[in-house]
Amino acid sequence: MIKTAFIGVGYRGMQLLQLLRCISGFRVVAVADPALTDIGMPDVCCYNSGEDDYLNMLDEQHPDLVFVASPWQCHVQHALHCVEHGADVALEIKGGLYLDEYRPLIECARRAGRKVYPLENTLFIRENLSVYTLVRAGLLGEIVYMRGGYRHDLRRLLLDDDGTLGNRDKTESVWRSRFYQEENGDLYPTHGLAPLCLIAGIGRTDRFKSLTSFASKPAGLLQRIRDLGGPSDQKITMGDVVVTQLQTEKGILVTLTHDTTLPRPRSLDFEIQGTKGIWQGDRRQIYIEGYSPNETWESDESYISRYEHRYWQQWGQEALRVDTHHQGMDYVMLKALQEDLNGGETYPADITDLALWTSVTPWSKLSIAERRTIYLNDNN
Known part of the structure; x- marks a missing residue:
């Protein structure tokens, strides 16, 4: 035990x-x-x-x-x-x-x-792990471009019913809202970035060499505050949409989006594109040259099933039964953790990976503040 x-x-x-x-x-x-x-x-x-x-x-x-x-x-x-x-x-x-x-x-x-x-539970989404397996099998060819993000309307969490920021009782609003009043950058890159790094081997066989971030104006929270009759002098520093472009040493381009204060359905915005094909996570569609109908998307379900990761083969049914809140990904994550602790297959990420993923936050803030590209390996 x-x-x-x-x-x-x-x-x-x-x-x-x-x-x-x-x-x-x-x-x-x-x-x-x-x-x-x-x-x-x-x-x-x-x-x-x-x-x-x-x-x-x-x-x-x-x-x-x-x-x-x-x-x-x-x-x-x-x-x-x-x-x-x-x-x-x-x-x-x-x-x-x-x-x-x-x-x-x-x-x-x-x-x-x-x-x-x-x-990082998005590492354990069934589709993401299947695409990881699919990419390792060479089905998409050499990876050229990837996209992901944290696109989740958090206005109801951040604001209480009277339009006051950081005052929703018994939630993380109390401490999380501070970042929206003091900072401007990609506050939460890991949900989108972690699976991309796993799929492309970034942090293992490749590394990031440059980062450039851009931020929109902060209109979304201010509009909601006005709509709720909240304080008219509320300061917001976080842009509604923050877009970060990263490039790796091997030439892979990665786009990350942080988008949490505008109305929208929840999305992780995944896309993986290589020399032989492309997968789009939100649309659950795939196109593989030579297999898919010419220039026509097809459902990814047969590919997701065919390349299903061992974790989901072994624990998937129980995960979906027990973990209804996060569609099984949390349960699979905990089982993978348990397996590592018991001397089985190694957990797919460690603290050095987390340090890499989260470094996007301070680097993006610096890039936006100084309006420049950050060359990561030169540390300037």
């Missing part, structure tokens, strides 16, 4: 905790959260006596694994203390708020021989 604890059991932490209790092999012994009143689980110890009570949890419970699902700005500190107490860490997305933020954690984990698993 994997003796497990949690730091942070808000909306996301509680989702993961509930799922984990459906997987045999994990034993959740404790949770720590200063806002916690009653978790409703008599067999789980609660540590809620202030922001540092999680240290008492680590001292007293000695967990093998700790899930860190606290606010972004706390991630590295909490993970560091877990590693120093001899625990592996399952780290919720996303931190990486400034350059080299993860470096102390990477070095500490390496010295201590502990693992830090980034909980």
Whole structure:
């Protein structure tokens, strides 16, 4: 049994905790959260006596694994203390708020021989893993262009019903909205970028060499504030749409979009294009030269099934039954984590990958502020 604890059991932490209790092999012994009143689980110890009570949890419970699902700005500190107490860490997305933020954690984990698993659930979407397998089989040829993003209308989360920013009770609005008032960049690149890096081997066999970001005006939140009768003097710095262009050493072009304050259906905006074909995730369509009808899209379902990743072959049915909120991806992610911890197949990403994905946030802010391309390997 994997003796497990949690730091942070808000909306996301509680989702993961509930799922984990459906997987045999994990034993959740404790949770720590200063806002916690009653978790409703008599067999789980609660540590809620202030922001540092999680240290008492680590001292007293000695967990093998700790899930860190606290606010972004706390991630590295909490993970560091877990590693120093001899625990592996399952780290919720996303931190990486400034350059080299993860470096102390990477070095500490390496010295201590502990693992830090980034909980980026889009890596485990069935279609993304199938396309990863399909690309490795050469069906799309050499990858030339990729696109992804975080395109999710968050206005209702960020604003309360009276149009006040950062005031929606019992949500991450309280801390997340601050970024929209103080920063301008791709705040949440990992959902779109992580699967693209996995598919193309970026961070393993290729690396980014340049980044250029652009931001639109911040009209969406201001319009919603006016519509709700909120404060007329509210300051918003985050552009409604932030577009980042990255290029790799091998010449792959990657487009990322952060789009969270305009009305739209939710989208991860995936597209993978190579010398033999193209896949579009939102449309669930594919075109492969020599196989598809000439210049005609076809449904990707037969390809997704034919190239289905082992994770989904093994755990897919149970994942869809248990994890209805995220269409199975969280469940598959937790099973992959468990398999790694038990000495099986290696989890598909590590803390160095997370550091790469999240570095887009500070680099994009710098690119927008200084209106220039950032040459990443020159560090200037």
